[in-house]
Each structure stands twice: as C-alpha cells, then as structure tokens.
Amino acid sequence: MxxxxxxxxxxxxxxxxxxxxxxxxxxxxxxxxEQTDSVFQxxxxxxxxxxxxxxxxxxxxxxxxxxxxxxxxxxxxxxxxxxxxxxxxxxxxxxxxxxxxxxxxxxxxxxxxxxxxxxxxxxxxxxxxxxxxxxxxxxxxxxxxxxxxxxxxxxxxxxxxxxxxxxxxxxxxxxxxxxxxxxxxxxxxxxxxxxxxxxxxxPTVGPGTGVGASDSPLTKASKASARYLLAKVLLNKHIYVGGEPNTADMNQVISLVEDIEGDGYGLVEGYFDIFKNELDNETIWFIPTAVGNRIWNGLHYNNSPEMVGGGWNGFATLAEYYDLFEGDPNTNAPGSGQEERRGFVPNSGLPVSQVDGGIDDNNNGIADGSSIGFGFLIGQQYGDKGEALNARSGRPLKFERNFVDGNGNSSLINNSETTGIRVIKYNPRFGAQTEHEIFFRYSDAYLMKAEAMFRAGQDPTAMMNVLRNLRKATPFTSVTEQDILDERGRELYAEFWRRNDMIRFGQYTRDWELKAASEVGNETRNLFPIPANQLILNPNLTQNPGY
Missing domain, CATH: 1.25.40.390 (Serine Threonine Protein Phosphatase 5, Tetratricopeptide repeat)
Structure with a gap:
C-alpha cells in the first residue's frame, strides 16, 4: 500500500x-x-x-x-x-x-x-x-x-x-x-x-439476489442511490436554508422515491433477514465492511464467548426508545406481544441445520451465535443448551431497563455489567465478520415519501400501514408528525439516521434520560462545532454559535 x-x-x-x-x-x-491504497494527486x-x-x-x-x-x-x-x-x-x-x-x-x-x-x-x-x-x-x-x-x-x-x-x-x-x-x-x-x-x-442497477459480495454493483452508486440521497437532501432542505418545508421539494421527494420503486426496489417480509449477508429488494447500497461493530459492541462478554471472545459490553439504548415498540416492557421473550422489529430473546441456540449458513465450531450441534437474539435484548440471556447465563460476577446475566450506579442512582458512570437494553440487527449466527453493512435502504426511502406526503398536506396513513402490517404492528387509524418520527425510529434504529431525523422533527434538543439538564432546549447543539484547529488554518470558517 x-x-x-x-x-x-x-x-x-x-x-x-x-x-x-x-x-x-x-x-x-x-x-x-481499514487501510486504503491512497495516492494523492x-x-x-x-x-x-x-x-x-x-x-x-x-x-x-x-x-x-x-x-x-x-x-x-x-x-x-x-x-x-x-x-x-x-x-x-x-x-x-x-x-x-x-x-x-x-x-x-x-x-x-x-x-x-x-x-x-x-x-x-x-x-x-x-x-x-x-x-x-x-x-x-x-x-x-x-x-x-x-x-x-x-x-x-x-x-x-x-x-x-x-x-x-x-x-x-x-x-x-x-x-x-x-x-x-x-x-x-x-x-x-x-x-x-x-x-x-x-x-x-x-447506471440503472436494480435490486440484487444472492450473497452480497464485495464485487456486487450495489457496493457502488447507482441511479437509485443518487435519487435516495437527493430525496434525503430535499427532505432536510428547510433545516439547512431556514423556513418551512417547500411543497415543491416534497413533491420531488415523492417523485424520486417512485423512480426508485420503478427500478424494482420495494419492501420485503422478514425484517431481520434484510441484515443477512444477502441481497434483496430492500438494499439500495451496502458497504463491503465487516458488521462486527454492530454485533459485538453491546453484547456482554459471556454472550457466545466461542465467537471472537464474546461481546464488548458497551452500547445500549434507553428504555424510552425500547418502549416505542409494541410488547411487554419488561421482557422480549418470544410470544410476549412484541412487533417483529423489536425482535426477541431466544431461550436456547438452534441446531446448525436450522440456520442458513450456520457454523458449529464447538461441535455441539448448535449453530454458533444462535443463542443471541435479534433487535432489543432485555432480561435473562441464555446459552446454547438453554442454560441461564451469568455475568462475570456470578449473578444472572439479565439486561436491565435502567442505568444506575452502585448506590442505585441514575447515572452514566459506575454501572454494573447488566445495565441497559442491548441492540443488535446483524446477528452472529449468519457470520460475525460478514462484509455487508447496509447504508441506503428502500424502507427509509418509503418513509421519506410518506413524510413528504404529510408535509405536502396529503394523508400517508394507508401507505404507512402497508409497512406496519408487513412488520406485524398494529395499523394506524390516522398519522401525526410524531407517528412518522416514531415509525422511522422503529424501522431504522442503528442505521445512522436518528440524529438527522430528530433535528428535522425538532426533537434533538428535548430532554431524555441522562442528558445534561443544562443542555435541554439548547438549539445550538443542532450543529457540531468546527474543530478549533480548522478555525486557525482557515479564517474563512466561522465557529458555530454556542461554542
């Protein structure tokens, strides 16, 4: 190199x-x-x-x-x-x-x-x-x-x-x-x-099928991915230029998404199947990079330790975010009334024969990683044979809703190993290091179209219910602005868009658990600061307000 x-x-x-x-x-x-063969001109x-x-x-x-x-x-x-x-x-x-x-x-x-x-x-x-x-x-x-x-x-x-x-x-x-x-x-x-x-x-590149290999045309831009990005820019345009959403821009967003549909992209059944190392009608553009960071950064050290030594026990989500989904707030066991996108926590692993592409490095007949659930992991976690797992302290490995320190106070420091609901979309049972991270996805475009319709004075209820029915969620009787933001949160979690969405809906500066009280309502946080060294290097830059 x-x-x-x-x-x-x-x-x-x-x-x-x-x-x-x-x-x-x-x-x-x-x-x-990642290294690149970078040769600057x-x-x-x-x-x-x-x-x-x-x-x-x-x-x-x-x-x-x-x-x-x-x-x-x-x-x-x-x-x-x-x-x-x-x-x-x-x-x-x-x-x-x-x-x-x-x-x-x-x-x-x-x-x-x-x-x-x-x-x-x-x-x-x-x-x-x-x-x-x-x-x-x-x-x-x-x-x-x-x-x-x-x-x-x-x-x-x-x-x-x-x-x-x-x-x-x-x-x-x-x-x-x-x-x-x-x-x-x-x-x-x-x-x-x-x-x-x-x-x-x-070029016009339609959706692919089969393994999402690094030589797939969907690892590079196509007309569909350029239209997706243009729709994203226009949907957010009023944030960048000021004022309210422009009806002409919203109509163009609708048209762009319909053009993407015309290339063959569409919604698919089986929410978590979308995140396998395979191509489908949802995937507009994927990056051939290992998805391990999305798998292991939240899992506990004792989750499937036979695979790269288990998880890293870091990332988690707030209980209020988990509660956006239908189902019992205290468990995500199969059959607890949850919608598909909330996932589930299995009570054991699966025979390797029942997992597409499953691997059995332990030679115990169970597919590696198949005891790890999908979506949001809360409550007791289990091993391959259905054994209740323990944390390193010897206490039960039960992921908890709240973040508290050793004195029981709400805190971001001095937490135990089990605080916080964990989030996982890419599952290790389908490969812990597959190079297939989706960056642009059709259901995002679909929801952009629904939002553009709403902002242009149209009713997107029927359209959004198509998606909700597909995801096994209760249909809406009508749709509000909050419903659209919440639906984007349910569909697109951990896919790079939550900050962008919250700013567009005016909710990025609202209060949430463990946000600094002094920063609630601070609109200057809608932009990050220009790095100080860049202000010195380029006097044409101006520091953003509040920094």
Missing part, C-alpha cells in the same frame, strides 16, 4: 488526514482498521495536471468508506450516541475513555472532541478527493465522473448536515490559498447539482 506523504503534509493545512483515523481504538476496539500544487488513474482513485474513495461507515465511533457515534437511541455507560473501568462517549449522549461535547474532529476530516477528505476527479484536468468517462459527483455530494451532505458549513478548496490552488466556505442555499444547490449529474450519468 502506497501513500504520498509529501501530499499528505500539504493537504493537512486544510483537512487533517482522515486515513490515519479510519478506525478509532477505544477500550473495546473496532474489529478492523498534487492537488495543492499549481502544477496539478489531473488524476492520472481516475478509476483507481474513485475506487479508493469508495474503499475509504469502509472505515468511515463500518466503525463504531466517528459518524456512527455522532449520528446515534448523541440521541435517545444509543448510549455507552461506563461499567467499572470499561468504556470510560475520558468521557468521550458520555459527552455525546449528554450533549456536553467540546470543539476538541475526537470524533467531531474525525468526521470533519474524513468527510471533507471524501468530497475534496472527488473534486479532484471532477476537475477538467482529469480525464474520465461519463460514468466515472458521475460516481465522483455522487461521492462529492455525499461528503458535502455529511459536512453540511453536521456542521452547517463546507470548506471548498480549488484543486489547483496552492496551499497558501484559504478554502472558501459555503453554507445554506449555496451548499444545497451545489449538492443538488452534483446529484442531478450523478443521476444522469450513473
């Missing part, structure tokens, strides 16, 4: 390198550190003559997304841990990490927060490198340029959504020229323009 360190040093004047931080090691480390030099091998260069931008999407920190942490859907309490000495996780959930972060800096660096890097390919000095065919347009739009969207302003460097400029900065309508117009170019030049 080659890296041009001379270019790295030049580039760092504007965006500190993202490649060195593709995976952040915490007390329970990510399963892998001399873009900060006036002699820049274009990217010499643009296809490899674009492939490398896609490869870098494996670390940016697959890890448990950075964008995932900003998108999920800063919401009511996820938190990482300190249990003993585990997951303390100098408060880096607690600060996110409490909305008590600073401009020097490591993950805030990393996301800024990584996704600015993404759109800058794509801009190199889009330069007139780079020779490439229409489809290659369309991929670069999509990637530039994606990088800009992440930066706009999280920070509200995007630094733009002319790829032919010298390192002494400060990048310009765009925001608001100008930023939205640039992203929309790129996505329209991407839609025009990308």
């Amino acid at each position: 080659r890296k041009n360190y001379r270019e790295f040093n030049r580039f760092s004047k504007t965006f500190l390198s993202a490649f060195a931080v593709a995976a952040i090691l915490t007390s329970c480390t990510d399963l892998e550190i 001399d873009a900060n030099d006036a002699s820049f003559q274009g990217v010499t091998d643009p296809q490899s260069f674009v492939d490398d931008i896609y490869n870098s997304l494996r670390g940016q999407i697959g890890d448990q920190a950075n964008l995932y942490a900003l998108s999920e841990v800063t919401t009511d859907a996820s938190l990482v309490p300190t249990r003993g000495s585990d997951w303390g990490d100098n408060g880096i996780w607690r600060q996110l959930h409490q909305h008590d972060w600073r401009s020097s927060h490591q993950y805030i800096e990393n996301v800024w660096n990584q996704w600015n890097n993404t759109h800058f490198r794509a801009a190199q390919v889009l330069s007139d000095l780079t020779q490439g065919d229409t489809q290659l340029k369309a991929n670069a347009s999509f990637l530039r739009a994606l990088g800009m969207f992440v930066i706009l959504d999280n920070y509200g302003q995007i630094p733009i460097r002319d790829v032919t400029a010298t390192p002494f020229v400060d990048p310009s900065v765009i925001s608001g309508q100008e930023a939205v117009d640039q992203i929309v323009s790129d996505l329209e170019d991407a839609i025009a030049g990308l």
Whole structure:
C-alpha cells in the first residue's frame, strides 16, 4: 500500500488526514482498521495536471468508506450516541475513555472532541478527493465522473448536515490559498447539482439476489442511490436554508422515491433477514465492511464467548426508545406481544441445520451465535443448551431497563455489567465478520415519501400501514408528525439516521434520560462545532454559535 506523504503534509493545512483515523481504538476496539491504497494527486500544487488513474482513485474513495461507515465511533457515534437511541455507560473501568462517549449522549461535547474532529476530516477528505476527479484536468468517462459527483455530494451532505458549513478548496490552488466556505442555499444547490449529474450519468442497477459480495454493483452508486440521497437532501432542505418545508421539494421527494420503486426496489417480509449477508429488494447500497461493530459492541462478554471472545459490553439504548415498540416492557421473550422489529430473546441456540449458513465450531450441534437474539435484548440471556447465563460476577446475566450506579442512582458512570437494553440487527449466527453493512435502504426511502406526503398536506396513513402490517404492528387509524418520527425510529434504529431525523422533527434538543439538564432546549447543539484547529488554518470558517 502506497501513500504520498509529501501530499499528505500539504493537504493537512486544510483537512487533517482522515486515513490515519479510519478506525478509532477505544477500550473495546473496532474489529478492523481499514487501510486504503491512497495516492494523492498534487492537488495543492499549481502544477496539478489531473488524476492520472481516475478509476483507481474513485475506487479508493469508495474503499475509504469502509472505515468511515463500518466503525463504531466517528459518524456512527455522532449520528446515534448523541440521541435517545444509543448510549455507552461506563461499567467499572470499561468504556470510560475520558468521557468521550458520555459527552455525546449528554450533549456536553467540546470543539476538541475526537470524533467531531474525525468526521470533519474524513468527510471533507471524501468530497475534496472527488473534486479532484471532477476537475477538467482529469480525464474520465461519463460514468466515472458521475460516481465522483455522487461521492462529492455525499461528503458535502455529511459536512453540511453536521456542521452547517463546507470548506471548498480549488484543486489547483496552492496551499497558501484559504478554502472558501459555503453554507445554506449555496451548499444545497451545489449538492443538488452534483446529484442531478450523478443521476444522469450513473447506471440503472436494480435490486440484487444472492450473497452480497464485495464485487456486487450495489457496493457502488447507482441511479437509485443518487435519487435516495437527493430525496434525503430535499427532505432536510428547510433545516439547512431556514423556513418551512417547500411543497415543491416534497413533491420531488415523492417523485424520486417512485423512480426508485420503478427500478424494482420495494419492501420485503422478514425484517431481520434484510441484515443477512444477502441481497434483496430492500438494499439500495451496502458497504463491503465487516458488521462486527454492530454485533459485538453491546453484547456482554459471556454472550457466545466461542465467537471472537464474546461481546464488548458497551452500547445500549434507553428504555424510552425500547418502549416505542409494541410488547411487554419488561421482557422480549418470544410470544410476549412484541412487533417483529423489536425482535426477541431466544431461550436456547438452534441446531446448525436450522440456520442458513450456520457454523458449529464447538461441535455441539448448535449453530454458533444462535443463542443471541435479534433487535432489543432485555432480561435473562441464555446459552446454547438453554442454560441461564451469568455475568462475570456470578449473578444472572439479565439486561436491565435502567442505568444506575452502585448506590442505585441514575447515572452514566459506575454501572454494573447488566445495565441497559442491548441492540443488535446483524446477528452472529449468519457470520460475525460478514462484509455487508447496509447504508441506503428502500424502507427509509418509503418513509421519506410518506413524510413528504404529510408535509405536502396529503394523508400517508394507508401507505404507512402497508409497512406496519408487513412488520406485524398494529395499523394506524390516522398519522401525526410524531407517528412518522416514531415509525422511522422503529424501522431504522442503528442505521445512522436518528440524529438527522430528530433535528428535522425538532426533537434533538428535548430532554431524555441522562442528558445534561443544562443542555435541554439548547438549539445550538443542532450543529457540531468546527474543530478549533480548522478555525486557525482557515479564517474563512466561522465557529458555530454556542461554542
């Protein structure tokens, strides 16, 4: 693997390198550190003559997304841990990490927060490198340029959504020229323009079948994925430019989703089957990165210890989030009245013959990982033969609703090993290291269409009930704005969108358990701070209010 360190040093004047931080090691480390074959063109030099091998260069931008999407920190942490859907309490000495996780959930972060800096660096890097390919000095065919347009739009969207302003460097400029900065309508117009170019030049790729291999066309952008991202931008446009949702924008969202449907994408039965290493009508774009972080970061050390030594006992969810789902609030045992998406806690493992692709490394006839449940894990957990598992203390391994310290007080520190309901969508029974993390999914687009209908004055009740019937949930008699947000929470948990949704529905700054009281109602938290070092490097940037 080659890296041009001379270019790295030049580039760092504007965006500190993202490649060195593709995976952040915490007390329970990510399963892998993604490396990329990154060869920077001399873009900060006036002699820049274009990217010499643009296809490899674009492939490398896609490869870098494996670390940016697959890890448990950075964008995932900003998108999920800063919401009511996820938190990482300190249990003993585990997951303390100098408060880096607690600060996110409490909305008590600073401009020097490591993950805030990393996301800024990584996704600015993404759109800058794509801009190199889009330069007139780079020779490439229409489809290659369309991929670069999509990637530039994606990088800009992440930066706009999280920070509200995007630094733009002319790829032919010298390192002494400060990048310009765009925001608001100008930023939205640039992203929309790129996505329209991407839609025009990308291929039509319908849903796939069979194993979701790394060479699948669904690991790269298609017309459907570009339309999905454009719909996402337009649905959130009023957040970026101010004012109320525009009916014309909402109608375009509806049209874009219908175009995605026209390519063959649709809702499917079997909610948790969507997250197997297989392709289906739901998957619009997946990243070929290991899903281990989504499996192990919340499971207890004694959950299936034969597989990579068990879980890491970190991530959990709030009881109030769990209570969005139908079913008994104190158990998730099969038959406890839960809707499909809430999952279940099995009382034993399954014979290997009953698990598609199951593995029996223990030679006990039970598929590895099959004693681990789906969705939300609460109450007693069980082993392969139906034995009740214990925590390391010898007490029963019962995941609890609340987060309390040794004195029984609500707290994010000094928790026991069993506090918090655990969340799991990708299940180890189908492979603990499969490289198949879904990033764009049709049911998200479907719910975007329903929301756009609602904001345009139409009634999406019947449409939303199609999804609820499919997920074995009670149909709505009518739909409110809160119903739409809650339904998105039930369908899309742990898929990067909770922060974005809560801001759009005006609920990101509301109170929830263990948020700092001083931060409740603090609207300045709707944006993250510009990293302090970037303000020094680029005087065109302005620190966001409140920091």
